[in-house]
Amino acid sequence: MQQLEALTREAAALGQGRVIPIRALTTDEAEVGRQMQICNACRYCEGFCAVFPAMTRRLEFAKTDIHLLANLCHNCGACLHACQYAPPHEFAVNVPQAMAKVRLQTYTEFAWPPALGKLYQRQGLTLTLALAAALSLFLALAALLQGGLWQAPGPGSFYAIFPHNLMVGLFAPIFLFAALALAIGVRQFWRSESPGPLSGAAAGEATHDVLRLKYLGGGHGEGCNNEDDAFSLLRRRFHHLTFYGFMLCFAATSVATLYHYLLGWQAPYGYLSLPKLLGISGGLALVAGTLGLFWLNLRRHPLQQDLAQRPMDRGFIALLLLTAASGLALMLLRQTSALGLMLCLHLGAVMALFATLPYGKFAHGIYRSAALLKWAIEKRQPSRLHLTED
Structure with a gap:
């Protein structure tokens, strides 16, 4: 135990700037490098x-290396x-934090166009909901001016309010x-170092690891630690x-698009x-998924997350929830006079979701998938350590 303590103390000192090769490392990237030096000496968590x-x-x-490891987490x-x-x-x-x-810096650095990368740091619950509300209001006013907002429902009512081509x-x-x-950003992340x-x-x-969300099982498959030491598969x-x-x-x-253009079958x-x-x-x-994630986010231990990103996390969850809930409500209300108003709300939510996809929490799934593919390729290559020794 004393020998391990000595090794990790040496790694901690090395990680404070004497060994890590720095190519314009930010403070947060240097901190990950410091912690990885310590973890590399300890090796307790390698499984x-x-x-x-x-x-x-x-x-x-x-x-x-730091960008790859951060997106594998x-x-x-x-x-x-x-x-x-x-x-x-x-x-x-504190590796997770x-x-x-x-990760946020990765999205910002590789964002396209580069000038929009700062949007990652500005999105929050209030901003995303305000954007969805503004777009819904714009659509509602447009429908009202055309006299279709409160029209009686009937066959093809969606397109009577907003034509399909519009x-x-x-x-x-x-x-x-x-x-x-998103494609250009991930391409730049991939090309930063070919595996x-x-x-x-x-x-x-x-593909297997992405579709099964393997590493949300805590590595051993018992689940994540959300608020305490107990493992849970809820996340x-x-x-x-x-x-x-x-x-x-x-x-x-x-499928609806294929029905419309290929078969000529129009909604509803x-x-x-x-x-x-x-x-x-x-x-x-x-x-169900977004409600569960929001509940877990409220209960998550502060040490397990970057608190500065909490507004962005919750904003994305709320926007997904609003999109799904308004879509289900639209289906239930399509035979009522509330159809027009609900259609505007749903379309506003979907438009806001699409507009913020490249610069919000959605990006984490894309970059994480690319990192998992990088790792799957790298592990099949000769180790750098062996090459260095030779």
Whole structure:
């Protein structure tokens, strides 16, 4: 034990600036490097998640290494609760919190266009809800001026309020811009340091880990530490509901688009149609998942998160919840005079969600998936340590 203490003390001293190669490291990135030096000397947590085996392949931590490790971290909290050097110890090792701060910097640094990267630090619950409300109000005023806001419902009522081509013209550019901005950002993250050639085995492993949210099981599969030392799978399950609920809703929209353009079948569709079945199941899963995540966020221990990002986290959760809940309400109210108002609320929420996708919490899933693929490729390559020794 005394020998381990001596090694970690030496690593802590080295991590304070004497060894880590610094290429314009920020304060938060240097802090992750310091903590990784200590963790690399200790090695107690190396089985918890992908961060620690990736860490052991490095003796030094450059900027690209720190970005990779930060995005491999799923913030499950297991290492914090197991760490003998966690606060209030003088080493103050808090890997989940340190990694969370660097993740935000990653999104900001690789954002496209670069000038919009600062939006990551400004989004919050109030801003996202205000944006959704403003867009909904704009749509409601437009519908009111056209005399369609309170019109009696009937066949094709959605398109009687907002013609199909108008809705496509409003949403397609926003969605395509969001997809392009995220793709360019992740491409820059990927190209910052190539992990090696892509193989089918690496792609399959990364896909498996992403779809199962493997590392939200705490590495050993027992779950995350949300507010205390007890393991719980609730965070993983609520993330599954949110992720697959979102994907089902996206699938519903995609199928409805094929119905409209390929088969010439116009909305609204029956309750037993494929778009409705996908949309209803996805909406219910999304409501349950976001409510659960919001509840866990309120109960989360402050040491397990970057408190400065809490408004952004809650804003994204609230926007997903509003999108799903308004979509379900729209379905239930489509035969009433409230159809127009509810349609404006739903479209405003969806538009706000698309507009903020590239510069909000949604990005963490994209970057984390890319980091998992990088790690799956890297682990199949010769270790840097062996190459250095040779």
